[in-house]
Amino acid sequence: MKITTNFATPAGWMALYLAGACFLLAVMAVIASMVLFISARQFRAEMPVLEEQLARYRNREIPVSSDLLSHDKLVALRAQVQALNGLSGTAGQALPMLLIHLEKLIPDGAWLVSLQYRSREGETKLVAEADRAERLTEFMKRLEQSGYFSQVLLTRQAQRQEGAQQAIQFEIQLRGKP
Amino acid sequence: MSRSWNKLATWLWPAPPGAIGLGISGNRVVAVRARRTGDGYRVTHVAEECLPFVPFRDAMPRAKESAILAQAIQRLAKAVPQGHWPLQIALPDPAAIFQVMDFDSLPGIARERAAIARFRLERECPDVLRMECAFQVLNEEKGHATLLALAIERSWLDCLRDGCRATGYVPNVTDITANHVFNRFHDVIGASADDGALISIEPDTWSILFWDHAHRPRFARSRWRDTGSGEDAGYEMIAQDVERLVRAYALAQPGRRINGIHLCAAAPDREPFAERLNARMSVPCIHLDMAEGFFATPEISVLGISPGVLAAAIPRL
Numbered sequence: 218m219k220i221t222t223n224f225a226t227p228a229g230w231m232a233l234y235l236a237g238a239c240f241l242l243a244v245m246a247v248i249a250s251m252v253l254f255i256s257a258r259q260f261r262a263e264m265p266v267l268e269e270q271l272a273r274y275r276n277r278e279i280p281v282s283s284d285l286l287s288h289d290k291l292v293a294l295r296a297q298v299q300a301l302n303g304l305s306g307t308a309g310q311a312l313p314m315l316l317i318h319l320e321k322l323i324p325d326g327a328w329l330v331s332l333q334y335r336s337r338e339g340e341t342k343l344v345a346e347a348d349r350a351e352r353l354t355e356f357m358k359r360l361e362q363s364g365y366f367s368q369v370l371l372t373r374q375a376q377r378q379e380g381a382q383q384a385i386q387f388e389i390q391l392r393g394k395p
Numbered sequence: 396m397s398r399s400w401n402k403l404a405t406w407l408w409p410a411p412p413g414a415i416g417l418g419i420s421g422n423r424v425v426a427v428r429a430r431r432t433g434d435g436y437r438v439t440h441v442a443e444e445c446l447p448f449v450p451f452r453d454a455m456p457r458a459k460e461s462a463i464l465a466q467a468i469q470r471l472a473k474a475v476p477q478g479h480w481p482l483q484i485a486l487p488d489p490a491a492i493f494q495v496m497d498f499d500s501l502p503g504i505a506r507e508r509a510a511i512a513r514f515r516l517e518r519e520c521p522d523v524l525r526m527e528c529a530f531q532v533l534n535e536e537k538g539h540a541t542l543l544a545l546a547i548e549r550s551w552l553d554c555l556r557d558g559c560r561a562t563g564y565v566p567n568v569t570d571i572t573a574n575h576v577f578n579r580f581h582d583v584i585g586a587s588a589d590d591g592a593l594i595s596i597e598p599d600t601w602s603i604l605f606w607d608h609a610h611r612p613r614f615a616r617s618r619w620r621d622t623g624s625g626e627d628a629g630y631e632m633i634a635q636d637v638e639r640l641v642r643a644y645a646l647a648q649p650g651r652r653i654n655g656i657h658l659c660a661a662a663p664d665r666e667p668f669a670e671r672l673n674a675r676m677s678v679p680c681i682h683l684d685m686a687e688g689f690f691a692t693p694e695i696s697v698l699g700i701s702p703g704v705l706a707a708a709i710p711r712l
Contacts, residue, residue, distance in 0.1 A: 218611050219578045221711070222529040222545045224552055224569035225484070237407055 315341060315393070322359040327352040330386065341391040346377065346384045353387050360391065368392035411481050415440075416708030417471070417564075418485040418572065420701050421599030422446045424467050426475040427700055429708040435688035436709065441695050442474035449599070451490035452619065455550040465558035472562040481567040483575070484555070485707035488595070488602035488617030491571045492520055492546040495613050501532065501540040508532070512544050520546070527552050529570075533611045543612055545571065568711050572703035573602040573615060576659050579706040580683050585610050589654045592641060593683075594633075596620075596660035596668060597703050601633050605644045607651075616640055626667070634671040641676065659683040659702050 286294070312334055323329065327347035334341050347353050353374070360369045373388035413430040428440035444467035448460050456464070496515055501508050512530050516523045526546040534541040552569070559566055576595045577584070584591060584606065590613075593604045602617030618636065621629055637656070645651045658669055658680050669680045685702035697705070 218533060218609070219581050219711075220531060220543070220570070220574040220612060222531045222543060222570055222574060224486075224527060224529050224545075224547060225566040233404055233408055237404070240407055 312336070318363065318365050319343070322356065322363055324352050324355045324359070327356055339393040341393070342372075342388065343391065344386065344388050346386045348382075348384060350385055353385055357389070360389070365394065366391045367394045410712060411479075411710050413480060414567075414708050414710040415475055415477060415480050415482045416485060416575075416704050416706070417468075417482060417566075418701060418704030418707055419450050419487055420572075420597050420703060421487075422449045423598070424450075424464070424471060425700065425704045426471040427704050427708045428475050428480065429689065429705075431710070432690070435690060438689055438691040438695055438697055438700070438708075440475040441691075441700060442471045444468075444470055449619075450555075451487050451548065451551050455548060456554045461554045461557065464554060465561050468555075468558040468564060469562040472564050477564055481710055482559075482564055483568040483707045483709075483711060484566050484570070485572040485575050485703045486547065486555075486569065487597070487600050487619075488571045488573045488615075489600050489619050490547055490551065491617075492516070492523065492526070492544075493571070493573075493604075493615040493617070494519070494544045494546075495533065496542050496544060498540040498542060499538060501535060501542065508542070512542050516544050516546060522546075525549055534609070541611065545574075547571075568707075571602075571617075572597060572600070572706070573604050573617065575703060575706035575709075575711075576685070577604055577606075577612065578711060579685065579709055580657065580659065581610075583657070583683060587654065590644075590651050591655065591657065592637075592644070592653055593657045593659065594637060594672075595702065596633070596658070596664045597701050598661070603637055603640055605640075605653075614644055630664075630668045630671050633668065634675050637672060638675045641678075653678055655679050655681045657681045657683050659685055661685075661702060662698055 315334065319329065319332075323345070324347075326349065327345055330344040330346055332341065332343045345353075345356065347356070353371075357369060357371060360366060368391065370390040371387060372390050375386050377384045377386045410431075413428065413436060416427045416429065418425045418427075423443055423445055425441070425443045427438055429436040429438050446460075446463060446467055448463070450456070450460070450464060494516060496512060498511075502511060509528065509530055513523070513528055516528065523546045525548065527549045529545045531543045532540065533543050555569075556566075558564075573593075573595050577593060580593065584593065588608060590605065590607050591610075593606075595602050595604070597620075599620050599622070600617060601620055602615060604615040605613050607613050616636075618633075621632065641653060641656065645653055655678055656672065656676065658665065658672070660668060665682060669682065672680050685705050686697045686700075689697045689705055691697045
């Protein structure tokens with residue numbers, strides 16, 4: 218065993234590791250510099266072509282595609298599309314939206330039997346069944362409080378017997394908000 | 396992984412080409428620059444300064460002595476510039492307290508180890524309060540730990556540091572001469588399976604260092620040489636001290652067996668001292684030639700350089 222006692226301040230055990238880290242950083246810096254230098258050279262080589270294209274564009278030398286519509290024709294076409302949309306547009310809610318709302322509002326123990334949807338008038342007539350009268354009351358209450366409909370009318374209510382099971386069938390008329 | 400990392404570290408941080416050894420021996424300060432070659436070390440620079448006092452001999456330096464030492468180091472730095480070479484200083488052995496201490500266990504943190512070792516050293520030697528200490532764990536096993544402690548007068552170390560700082564010398568290693576000599580002949584020492592002793596004779600000091608069968612330092616003593624009583628009487632006194640110390644070391648613990656005493660001394664001291672030692676001791680005296688492996692340009696003589704300074708010029712890796 219060699220003697221290693223020392224009264225001089227040692228350089229510190231980290232010195233070697235720091236030197237290694239500095240060397241790695243220097244290598245990375247050199248690599249980054251080389252990459253940047255090569256990129257700059259490539260960009261410099263492309264510059265005349267790009268400048269020429271820019272000059273041509275400024276001079277309107279770049280050919281405009283012939284199949285593009287003119288501005289006036291585009292305006293007329295937009296007006297036609299709007300008119301067609303107006304003709305086919307619905308007064309109330311779209312059917313998918315209506316179904317989504319109904320799915321959320323219908324309580325457990327009640328089910329939809331049929332649905333008539335008149336989009337032009339914004340009216341919906343639905344027939345539903347429930348195992349108890351409380352379901353009907355709950356469904357009506359939810360429809361009114363939902364804010365999706367301007368009118369909720371119970372137009373018909375009847376008892377229906379199917380085997381040993383008894384169900385309440387009801388018909389509700391809905392008018393969507395404009 | 397460790398080997399790969401070591402290879403990378405060696406590649407990033409190559410071993411120094413050599414070292415500068417700065418030795419304080421008596422009233423002389425000597426600087427030697429030795430370059431590592433394939434078969435040894437080539438001494439390229441040697442410079443020596445004489446002082447009107449002996450550094451580290453008194454309790455603390457006087458202001459005038461500090462200035463003189465700084466000027467001497469400045470002149471040495473001009474003659475032997477450090478550059479990027481490591482500077483290794485060899486201090487006179489009698490200036491230090493050399494103590495090997497046994498513990499049941501040692502704390503894991505180096506600072507705590509130093510604190511507990513210092514506490515123990517201060518109890519054994521109150522003068523350590525004004526000294527600077529250096530430690531090395533020699534052995535650490537379950538239930539037993541051995542620690543080497545060195546203590547040197549802080550004021551002298553500060554004086555030396557100030558001198559080095561003023562001249563631009565940056566010491567990498569500052570240790571006593573005996574330790575440099577021990578490391579220099581570590582291969583020779585490691586060849587024996589028994590306890591052993593190394594006597595190092597410098598122009599103004601001498602020391603003896605004992606190691607155990609595992610080649611761990613166990614005990615050391617050093618003295619300033621008495622130059623007033625004549626050379627023969629001086630050698631006789633050293634031989635007498637050595638005999639007493641060897642017997643004390645061997646008897647201190649059962650099973651200790653010293654089969655040879657290694658002697659490292661300059662040529663003028665070697666033969667007369669070995670003769671007296673052989674007359675007293677039954678174990679053979681093994682000569683260690685410090686100049687072996689050192690070469691020099693024709694204008695420089697390696698033989699004139701004290702062994703301690705040459706030992707300090709070998710880089711401690």
